[in-house]
Amino acid sequence: MVQLSHxxxxxxxxxxxxxxxxxxxxxxxxxxxxxxxxxxxxxLPMAIDRECIILAARRPDRKIRIYSELFDETVEFELTPDLIPGQPAWANYPKGVAALLLRVGKTLAGLDIALDCDIPxxxxxxxxxxxEIGYGKTFLAASGETLDPVELALIGQQAEHTFAGAPCGIMDQFICALGKAGHALLLDCRTRQYELVPVPFQHASLLIADSRVKHDLGQSGYPLRRQQCFETVDILKSIYPNITHLRDVTMEMLDSQKSKLDAVHYARAHHVIAENHRVMKMAEGFRTNDLSLAGRxxxxxxxxxxxxxxxxCEELDFLVETAQKCSGVYGARMSGGGFGGCIVALVENDHAENVKAALTDAYKKKYNQTLGIFFTGAAEGAEVIRS
Structure with missing residues (x-):
């Protein structure tokens, strides 16, 4: 946990x-x-109790000064809409959010800022x-400005696209801006309509295990997967001209045109179409307290x-397979963009510590690596906790 006093x-x-x-x-x-x-x-994401904490004090000028505890480094920049990315790379996140808020007409105050974060x-x-969302909340609150959380999420996404160079979707910023304690967020990424779904964790725990294998979405296979999905849509449009995304394609439509796709493009589309169905079924499992369904x-x-x-990747597969073999585990999967990172497992409370120990020991034995592992509840979204 981030120590506020420190x-x-x-x-x-x-x-x-x-x-x-x-x-x-x-x-x-x-x-x-x-x-x-x-x-x-x-x-279907959920806010967790790992967090970024941002401290700020207003300045009389238009300068932003930020100290990062993680990098032990301070950066400075002037508040102007024509800010551009630069070095150090970590400063592009606040630069992007500030520039985009200014471009939509928000009047921002100069600030001294310190940041610490315990999210791996x-x-x-x-x-x-x-x-991104934390900086947005800080800039707005310090300046007496407000912004709809959905609009703030979209600004965070745009900042990541244009300043950090990572072509992310909208899920991450939405859950950070709109999360509610005790709930997951079922989000329709097309309409941006969402439902807060209570998570029935009275007798179950959510375990997160960090493989310590790191990835950078801007440099990994993420952009390639995105491109392959759009290419598949372009191919299918010759038969189904009204489709714009794989969201519009049913499994029957995909299978009827399988001969027009190579194996890779077919597989990518097959995953997306089936995954959309699984999202809705997992939300149903939460609503009906059917954790077996959610786990499947x-x-x-x-x-x-x-x-x-x-x-x-090998490490994530090992962790998931190890978890799935443990008593009391409803289900386990990789979480996030992939190519490393974390797995998440839904575990009966009575077995939670045993599962944690089994994963820790097995990972250490196989990879000689200490696993980052913790339990989490469903946390509140970004918020001003003192002003």
Whole structure:
């Protein structure tokens, strides 16, 4: 957990004054909905209790000064709509959010800022979206400005596209901005309509295990998978001219045109279409307190992500398979963009510690690596906790 008192001390040492604004912004876990968001599909994320904490104090000028505890580095920039990406790379997130808020007409105040975060970077728990939404909340609150959470989520996504160079979907920013304690968020990525679905965790726990295999979505196979989905749509449009995304394609439509697709493009589309169905079934499992159904959907999702979408890796497969063999595990799957990062498992409370120990021991024995592992509840979305 981020120690607020420690960060307050750092702030005072760096800026010779106390912060007057505190914002927290959570990470998230993708319960299910792997690579469906940029296909206009459905996702079911949940905010977690790992978080970014931002401290700020207003300045009389138009300058932003930010100290990052993670990088032990300070950056400065002027508040202007024509901000551009630069170095260090971590500063492109606040630069992008500030520039985009200015471009939509928000008047922002200069700030001194200190940031700390206990969300594993590159772990598939969306530290980037937490940072974007956290900075957005900070800039707005410090300046007496407001913005609809959906609009803030879209600004966070655009900042990641244009300033960080990562072609992410909309899921991560939405759950960071709109999450509610005790709930998952069922999101239609096309219409942006959402439903807060209560998570029935009275007798179950959500376990997250970080493989410590890191990935960078801007440099990995993520952009390629996105391109392959759009190419598949272009091919299918010759028969179904009204489709715009794989969201519009049924399994029957896909199978009827299988001869027009190579094996890779067919597999990518097969995953997305089936995953959208699994998202809705897992949400149904939560609504009806049927954790066995939810767990089956998680298991099927991982197999599809591994085999059809090919975004898993040896370490994630090992963790998922180990978890699935443990007593009391409803289901387990990789979470996030893939190519490393975390798995998530839904576990009966009576077996939770045994599962945690089994995963920790097995991973250490096979890879000589200490597993990052913790339990989480469903947390609140980004919020100002002191102003």
């Amino acid at each position: 960060l307050e001390t750092l702030f005072q040492r760096r800026f010779n004054r106390n912060a007057d604004l505190v914002v927290r912004s959570p990470g998230r876990v993708e319960l299910i909905g792997n690579h469906t968001d940029y296909n206009d599909g459905f996702v 970077a590159g772990g598939g728990l969306s530290s980037s979206a937490a940072i 959907m998680m298991n099927q999702s991982h197999a599809s992500s591994r085999d059809d979408y090919e975004v898993s």
